[in-house]
Amino acid sequence: MTVAFEQARRYLEMGRSRQALEVLAELDSSTTDSPEAYILRGYALIGLGRHDDAAEAARSGLAQTPEAVQLLHVLAMAEAGQGRLAEAEAAILAALEQEPEDVTLLCEYAETLMRGAQLWKADQLLRLAAEIDPEAAEWREGRVTLAYLRGDDHHAASLSRELLAEHPESIHGHRMLGLHELNEGRPGAATERFAEAVRSRPEEERFATEARAARARVRNPLWWPTTLLLRDGSWLVLFGGLFLCGGVAAMGAETLGVILFLLLIVVYLWALIAPAVLE
């Protein structure tokens, strides 16, 4: 039966929760109630967004082994996913009591605190995790999220670049950098980042939606003025355009100058409105 567990674990690592769950469904009666089975089932259910089922699996497992750290971890994630942060905190602290130096658990707690908008404490926990294991990807990922939630987009972007330099496989890094590139008017680069995230987590609907949205911005010409407006220095283009209109009018072609001016205004207004209309 360890073969089945091994297989399920490998599917989970590949982001294929549904297949992992299928493997686990075929376990015989002697192993289907083992803690290991509950842990893997819990992670798979969380991967599919079925947080209530995951919480139930974790609780069934904890009924047998009340101190299993990984089951507490699953329970914490499942409760947090349902917005029950007090319960999630209780579970994660119970796990941390046994493994106070576990970086994954510390970062999970930091994320729970971020959900509750306690960003300062989350920051402290991530620092603690960084001291314990400077090589780990988790606290770097948490730091990116934290900077984003604080509204510091440029810092978040540079932190994601740092993260990707150390851990090129980090899906979180690719995704957050992609979101930043999208906001900076570089949908082409963002499309590739999102494609990377979709390749690693094919079941995550949110990633697929984001990838589609980025592709639309590249392909649909109605998006292009917005893309241009988001780029650095777009205001220079506007002033240059206004200057050109004035110049054309001053040289005698007044009608042409006015038409160019109106065109410029229409394009800029469209660039502003387009996200609301097209999305």
Place this chain on the structure above:
Amino acid sequence: MRGISLAVDRDRLLEPTLANYRDPRGAELPWSFNRLAYPAFFGGPLAFGVLGALNARRLGLPKREAYQVVGWGLLFEGLLIAAVVAGYFVGFAFLTFGYAAHWCSRGVLETPDRVHHYFGDGEDSYADLADAAVLATIAARLFEIVLIAGFIK
């Protein structure tokens, strides 16, 4: 010394602080903060102030924060009306006053908005802003015109 202070910090960090957490969001979904830039741009500071304050309540923020957003709206509306009444040429720049109020409200609304969106259901985590934005834009601009006309007379 460092080791000792760190140990104290660790213990304190692992004390529960979410025990009294209740989902702060109201019955209605909030509007997207980025999208509120539209009524701010077209409807002016007043339209943004009203919608932003309502949104602060929808995000579950205390009343104080909502008043702060209204305050930014009133401040920039006052500046705009004062500039026009005093006879300064405002031109297209009148569109930027609402945007300024939006920008100044980032400190209050941005993080709660991002927490809500990031951990929520993607685009489904926001309410539709279109009707409220159009209504607020028309009402605020009409009010503005009436007020300015009254002052100039």
